[in-house]
Structure formats: structure tokens, C-alpha cells
Amino acid sequence: FVMLxxxxxxxxxxxxxxxxxxxxxxxxxTALRESVRGHLLIAxxxxxxxSMAEAYAQWSAMADALPNVSNVGxxxxxxxxxxxxxxxxxxxxxxxxxxxxxTAMEAMHAGLPMLCSDVGALSETCKDSGTHFIKDTAxxxxxxxxxxEIKRLAPDKKRLGIMAGKxxxxxxxxxxxxxxxxxx
Numbered sequence: 001f002v003m004l005x006x007x008x009x010x011x012x013x014x015x016x017x018x019x020x021x022x023x024x025x026x027x028x029x030t031a032l033r034e035s036v037r038g039h040l041l042i043a044x045x046x047x048x049x050x051s052m053a054e055a056y057a058q059w060s061a062m063a064d065a066l067p068n069v070s071n072v073g074x075x076x077x078x079x080x081x082x083x084x085x086x087x088x089x090x091x092x093x094x095x096x097x098x099x100x101x102x103t104a105m106e107a108m109h110a111g112l113p114m115l116c117s118d119v120g121a122l123s124e125t126c127k128d129s130g131t132h133f134i135k136d137t138a139x140x141x142x143x144x145x146x147x148x149e150i151k152r153l154a155p156d157k158k159r160l161g162i163m164a165g166k167x168x169x170x171x172x173x174x175x176x177x178x179x180x181x182x183x184x
Contacts, residue, residue: 001038012094084110092116113163129170130163
């Protein structure tokens with residue numbers, strides 16, 4: 001089961017790679033089959049701001065310490081699209097209040113189901129798509145809920161297939177032609 005994180009690290013990577021985070025908890029689920037434990041691929045941008053360099057290095061070290069996480073580095077848009085089509089789930093555990101989410105729209109076009117926090121405009125951006133939302137808690141991202149949903153989704157190929165179809169259908173409503181028609 002291959003998961004993908006492809007947003008700026010400050011938008012939630014720590015929830016996946018920190019000790020006690022999502023991937024650490026999935027790794028420690030000894031009762032799970034290997035296919036359910038999953039593997040996370042991290043794709044990023046080659047645009048580290050000096051003010052974020054220390055945090056990026058810390059998150060990178062955390063990811064490197066996990067056997068079920070791989071950093072695939074900085075990809076071109078074509079390489080990222082190819083990677084998306086080979087993954088099972090885009091995971092976005094964030095408290096960042098998106099105003100619109102390019103990552104979510106790219107996942108739709110790739111037919112990649114998405115599991116994300118229900119914050120900002122994500123519910124609007126992903127409306128009627130193959131996205132499952134998890135409400136944040138007062139303390140932030142609900143790590144337990146993400147782990148439980150991943151464990152539920154991983155073996156359910158039928159549900160993932162339905163979500164992928166909904167992603168592709170939603171993508172058809174998020175094109176420049178549709179946007180221009182709405183403006184006209």
C-alpha cells in the first residue's frame with residue numbers, strides 16, 4: 001500500500017514522520033499485514049527558505065529514520081504525475097488553511113484517492129471527489145483518526161477504486177474550460 005505526501009513540508013509532514021506520528025504508528029502495528037502497514041513516499045519542492053531550513057532538516061531526519069518512508073526528492077510535474085498514478089492514497093494531515101489546493105486537484109486528475117484534514121477550503125476544493133476528510137481536534141491533526149482510516153482503506157481495494165473513479169470524475173469539473181464557461 002503506497003501513500004504519497006507532496007505538499008510543502010510545513011503543511012503537515014511532521015504529522016506523518018515525527019515519533020508517534022502516522023507512519024511511526026503504522027510501522028508499529030505488528031498485527032497488520034505488510035500491505036496494510038504501507039509505505040510513504042515524500043515528494044517536495046526545491047525551494048527551501050532559509051527561515052525553514054532547520055525545520056526541513058529535522059523533518060527529513062525523522063523521515064530517514066523510518067523504514068516505511070522514502071523521500072523521492074524534487075520532481076518535475078511530469079514525474080510527479082507519473083508517481084501519483086502509481087500510488088494508492090494521497091495523505092495530507094494538515095492544519096494549514098488552504099484557500100485552494102493544487103495538490104488536491106492534481107490528485108483528482110491522477111485518479112489518486114485522498115485522505116486529508118478538513119480545514120480551510122479543502123472541503124470546497126475536494127467537494128464531490130474521491131477525498132475522505134478527517135476533522136482536526138482542538139489540539140491539531142487527529143493522528144489516531146488518520147491511522148484508523150489508513151488501516152481501514154488499505155485492504156479495501158473496492159473502496160479505493162470507487163474513490164479513484166470519483167477523483168477522475170471530479171477532475172473533469174476542474175479544468176480551465178469549465179472555469180472559463182463559469183466566468184462567461
